[in-house]
Every structure is written in structure tokens, then in C-alpha cells.
Amino acid sequence: MDECIIQLEHATVRRAGVPILDDVSFLVKRNEHVAIIGPNGAGKSTLVQLLSEEIHPLYSPLTKRILFGKAKWDVLSLRSHLGIVSQGLQYLCNSSYKGWEIVISGFFSSIGLDFHHHYTEQHQRKMEEVMHRYDAWHLRDKQMNRMSSGEARRILLARANVHDPQVMLLDEAVSNLDFPSRLQYRGTLEQLDKEGKTIILATHELSEIIPAINRIVVMQNGRIVADGPKKDILNERLLSEVYGNRVFIDEREGLYSAWC
Template sequence: EGEHVAIIGPNGAGKSTLVQVISQEVHPLAHPQMKRLLFGKQRWQILELRKRLGIVSQSLQYLCNSSYKGIEIVLSGFFSSIGLDFHHQVSDEQRQKAREVMERYDAFHLAEKQMNRMSSGEARRILLCRATVNEPSVFLLDEAGTALDFPARRAYRQTLEQLDSQGKTIILATHELSEIIPSIGRVVLMKEGKIIADGPKEEVLTEKLLTEVYETLVYVDQRDGLFTAWC
């Protein structure tokens, strides 16, 4: 906790799988030398863990692409479900908390809009609110900036900075180096399911390492604490 980490690598490198292992959506093969500790514990009740982890991903957006309204998706975060069903009893306190979170992230105007009518940027904002209602200490963001246009991408970076200012821990899996905000100091570089490098971003985000991993000539530039790469 307290350390921001970016996970990068080519398609199929294992970034999303690593995030799913962290969130206990999938389980690694047992090995005598292996330990998986989350918040200092090896075993968690999944619903209790969900209160500590806020998850936003492109795949979660696909699951939520339905006629549920924005407010219903946000409220479903209290139940670790996708939308609300008849057996979900929502309290006045939960409704008030959902409203506060949506106002915090400038999303309350989307409360009555159906998810399948939202833009990618709008839907991602709703999912962030859903992830926030339990006030988790750690946010797992898996390709959450994918398919966003320039204004939405800028808003997404501002959201990352907002999470940092609130003292949240950020674990960011991404293709875009520009999403690695200055306060993210550690980068994990993956290829074919293996960790190739893990350390300070200035040591990992080098042209030599990225060229080796992506198997094409990669150029890197750094400006005002932000990295960009092109080939």
C-alpha cells in the first residue's frame, strides 16, 4: 500500500492476468515457493476483498454494457454485482454515498442515462464511481484508458492524479506510457507471462528495454514527469 505501480508490456504479455491474480479473479498454479499476500493476508473472503480493492477495466465495461442506468451500476458496487437485482436492498445511506461519489467525479449528470447509451469515457467514469463507493484503499485499473478520445484521456489522467491526492494506491495496467502520471514511480515490464524488469520507471522505461520487449525499435521521450514512446 502507498506505492503506485504501472504494469506494461505487449499484447498477451500477461498484464491483465496479473491484475486478475491480484484481485483473486483467477488463481495461480500452486508452487512450494509461492506466496500471494494481499494486505498482509494469504486468504480473503472475496466480498471483503472487494471492499479493499476498487476495480475498473475495459472488460468490466463490456459486462456493464446494458440498459442499467448509471446510478444502478454505481450502487451495485456495494454488492459486488453488475447492476441491481430485486434482492438488493439499497439503503438511504448508500444512495447518498453514491450521489456524493458521482458528484466528486463529475458524473451525477449520468445517473439516469443507460450504460449502453454512454460513450466510453462516460461509462469509464461510472465504473470509477462504482469502484469508489466502498472507499477502497487500492485501485486496480486494467486498460481503463483504452479507446478514449483526447478529452476523455485527459480527464482519465486527472482522475489518476485525484486518486493520488486522496492517498489511494494505484495499480495501473496499460499500453500507454502517457497514462503513467508523475507520482507513479515503479514500473513492471512484462513479456510472455514473465516479468522482464521491475523497478523505478526511469530505469525501466528505456529505449533499450522497450525495444527488446516489443521487438521493434522504440523511441522514448520524457517531459514534465510524463513519458511517451513511439516507433
């Protein structure tokens, strides 16, 4: 049986006294892929941030957060197992660092390079390889704070992959990417699947959910309200209920799209 690499049990997060994640349990096995969907404010990003230890759950005797078999992590070591793309990270990376510096800093779980970061030729080769893969090589010497959102997103995707992480945590990773870049991104997800990586993505864009991602988690009001195989979850009745609007779903060549 596949090992459970993410074990979150009875996790609650409060902001201003309000539970924005309410007693959520979420388990992921090695090589399993999960897409998290749900309306704005449902708690998707909060769940992803719990997994990368950007935030912490409230203490309760029932609460567990065991990541890669360990309950306690030094956050930099944990991040070396994760490839993260999120709006929050993009905001932090909006600096005068150049594209290549942000990508290579993925090896150190840092944002850009500092005097104590010593990169090797091997790091450099891998940085060049992923920047080509994400069609970002032309952005290598451009400052992050002079890039368009889509250009910066490509840099973040390259950074997330550069250190060969076990788990990709992708929170609305395709936003701002143009159509050809989305196609390329899906190709990369397929490649990650072939390499045996675990993909966890939160998205509003169902076409991001490649055929290899078969488990869908639906969130609403800080809770997981559905969790199961794609064919059971991506149905118009269930999604119409969750989104509070009539939702239409279409499927073409294994990719889905939804609209109201």
C-alpha cells in the same frame, strides 16, 4: 517500513497447457504505486486478474497469494478493498442497468442492484459525488447497454471509487476516454495518491503514468522482465528490446509518451 499489502510469489497460470503467467512474483507495499507495461499478450491483465481473484494460480508448494495480510478471502470482502476497472468488467456491466445503479453497486461489489441490496442516503450522496467527479452525472439514467464505450468507462471509474477502496486496479482504464476525460482521470489518480491509496495500473498509454507513479514493471511472454524506478525502466533501449521494434520515448512535464 511500509506494510506489504500484495504478496504474490511464484504464481503460474496456464491456459490450454501453455503458461500465460510463468512463475511470477509481485510485491506491493501500502502507498506504493505501480504501472505494468508490456506488449499485447504479455500477461498484464492476467496478473491484474490474479490480484482481484478473478483467476487463481496453479498450486505449487512455493506459490503464495497474500492480499492485505490474508491468504484466504471471501471474494466479495476482498473486492470491497479494491476499485477495479477493466475491459472484462465493462463487458459484464453492459446491461440494462442505469448508470447510477452500476455506480452505487460498487458498495456491494455487485453489478447493478438486486432486491437484497439496500442502499442508504450516505451511499446515494457518495454516488452522486463520484459521478460528478467523473463528469458522468448526465449519464445517471442512461442504460449501460445504450452508452458509448467512453461513457461506460466513466461509469466504471466512478463505480471503482464509490466505496473508497484501498487499492485501485486499473487495467487499460483510459481506453476510449477522450482527451479532456484523460486529463480529468489523471487528476483523480493524483487525488488518490494524496489520499494514500495504492494505484496499480496496466497500460499501453504511458501518459497515464502520473509523476507519483514511480515504479514500472515490464512484462513479456508471461514473465516480469524488468521492475524498477521509472527513470531506469522507461528507456528506449530496454523498451525496444521488449517490444521487438525501435521505440522512441518523450517526456514532457513529468509525463511520458512512446511510439515506434
